[in-house]
Amino acid sequence: MSTVVSAAQLSARRRLSNRRETVAALLFISPWILGFLIFTVWPVIYSGYLSFTDYDVINDPNFVGLENYVTMFEDPRIALSLTNTLIYTILSVPAHIIVALALAMLLLRAARASGFFRTVFFLPKMTPAVAVGVLFLLLFNGQDGLINKMLRAIGLPAPYWTTDPFWVKPGLVLISLWAMGSSIVILLAALKNVPVELYESARIDGANLWQQTTRITVPMISSTIFFLVIINTIAGFQMFTEAYTAFFGSGNTTYSNDAALFFVIYLFQQGFEFLNMGYASAMAWLLFLVITIFTVVQFVVSRRLVYYEGDQR
Template identity: 60%
Template structure:
């Protein structure tokens, strides 16, 4: 006997689910709710920390940026006065220019030097772990100690850098007092902490399939062609990541420079101090030196917008130049 299923307009509706289907659905729904509750339990520490230490301070800063607040007296609402003052303040443009100039020098130099060191480490066999640790250890040095160290190394009279230049017959510049040489000195100091970038590049280089190099060699590619056509595309994700991270870090440069040039402000003339005034340093001075908390909050929000805009531009460009394995082009 053959059973025929009718699906036409006049066909009867499908049979209702059996009696066992509803309890099974209720059990699945209860299990889902239980898993959701446990997910919120495990997320609770992060949520509380985010609200208390990130979202909360950001909301408070946004409110304070609209007030005149000196910590001692209650905030007084002033509207957009702080932002109007910000636009007219020449030190904002000066400090922001110093910061951007540093970032333009620091980021490409750190990436290039780190990539060169990482490629050298790929040729080391037995002592690779030792040298990797040696390159990374400076990252663990406290920032204040780094500032003091390079203040001594770059000393005009008896600094180690100028002594080394004197051995080859060169007169060392005034790294810490000449406005034209202060920024190169700061960039030189920033190379101290490139170890994390070296480690990232080394891991990326070790993940490049050796078959690609072998195929390129068989095809007659030179060392430069292999580097350009194989190495760079395969590690472009790591390059892109470090570019973003180092750019954000450079735009927030503070501790080392403040230790070098503002720890003993009496020894610095105003022109030299301005040459080393980074944006976050100026923000810090307005907040904790002059107690202009409302104005400092407005400066902080400007920095946030600048960092966000730069990151968005980098992300847009990264979609064109970054290669992800398995991605269809």
Template identity: 60%
Template sequence: MASWRNRDTRAAYLFILPWLVGFALLTAGPMIASFVLSFTNYDGIGPTKNVGFDNYRQLFDDPSVATSMMNTLVFTALRVPLSMALALALAMLLLRVTRGSGFFRTVFYLPVMTPSVAVGILFLLLFNGNVGVINRALEFVGITGPSWTTDGSWVKPGLVLTTLWALGGTVVIYLAALKNVPQELYEASELDGAGRWTSFVNVTLPQISGALFFTLIVNTIASLQTFTEAYTAFYGTANTQTYSSDAALFYVVYLFQQAFQFMHMGYASALSWLLFLVILVITLVQARLSKRFVYYEGEAR
């Protein structure tokens, strides 16, 4: 029996070996290298020069760090709850669909496959202040649309609305969670005289709270690392001077500029570790708060 266990163990390690190699070479290795580089002055070509904590001190003196971080946090605060609420509403609608449910699930999920670069270009097509589809539609009903791409107050809301294009993955997760809610709980709630809203709050939300918490974590991390859509729309075009670059300066965009435009690899590495710490702290806070709101079946309360 021991020999069988040993053989199974060796087989298990053999199966996970590709992942371990990939993790070491593509994740752990680059993280260690970036941590070392964060204490140096390195341009990607010449030799490295040790500068101690100068890069980290510069983070607190660089106004673009605070601007880009604030833009990112505002974008995250807008996008995450809005995307989760809309995805849950769509999932509940799909739950009521009997015929063609597979077709609608596919339709909602297909935008997830759209490249982020295309979404950035789509932003310019939809939200152009003069000829954009959104403002044309608003004019049709007598509303003057804002300057989405030049007014700093509307840049982030416009990008948030554009990224909602690809919330199909969250919809699928919520739909699966909703299908696992025991129907007898709704029947018991109805017998107690509870209405639809009361059943939603006291039955649906607690039963799918695990899925809500998972998507909260994933969407928050993704939003804090947003890059492609903003860079494509505001920095990847030839006429970037016509756009409000300050309002679209997200943290990872600024990190990318420091690393590959100005070749400040050491400073960019320090920027990346600051973002890692911010994401870590926010995730830990969310995990701590989840103990009050997340219900797991079979867990003692």
């Protein structure tokens, strides 16, 4: 009987100890919880309410029902900005992954020098996005930009990156590669976890570098690549600072603004330039829906393409 009582007491003490640890943990993270609720959850909920109102920041919100959402389907610049954003995302995500993977594979072979080059590749990530937007105008100037000078020097045509609508988005994709250091570091860590024995066996079987990359490297790090695809897709749909700085921030109308009108830029204009905060809130929820749909589709497709360690399929 005493054994039963002592076991019950021990169980009660453990529950009490676990409860105290839980309370202590919640107290430690309570500043973050409060910040998350106040600065993230509440603004999201309130923006949902504002999306059904006519609100100009100065006057009280006026409930208008679905009017903002109906207006979005009739607004041609919504379609334009969404198309620009989609094209940019489709161009930027593969370019980002391919270039980052190529550089990570080179770093893997750099041995002792990899630490230095890893730092060099990551440093541009610390560059403010506004500075990158200004850098875009300097490097990709159609007349005397450094990129066009290099292209002319080797006999290639030099596009007008900032004025030709066809080349605006490819130019922004190229400048976005400036700050992909974090992706390089993540891919490098994934590459180091690929078993060396797989490459040794492949070389014995006569596999060349391309076959080793496509049959071993990419499948073994597919989960990391998938993570970067998701993150960069979301970042692509939220493209704002570089394009706004280069094409809208200075108020210069000589550049091809329509080709660089991304969805978040148009959202910003509606909310903070035209003070159509209710309409901007509806646009934000539309963007959230679009990103959610693309993310869900990517997760569904990944079930057949992504390998996870320990996966028995």
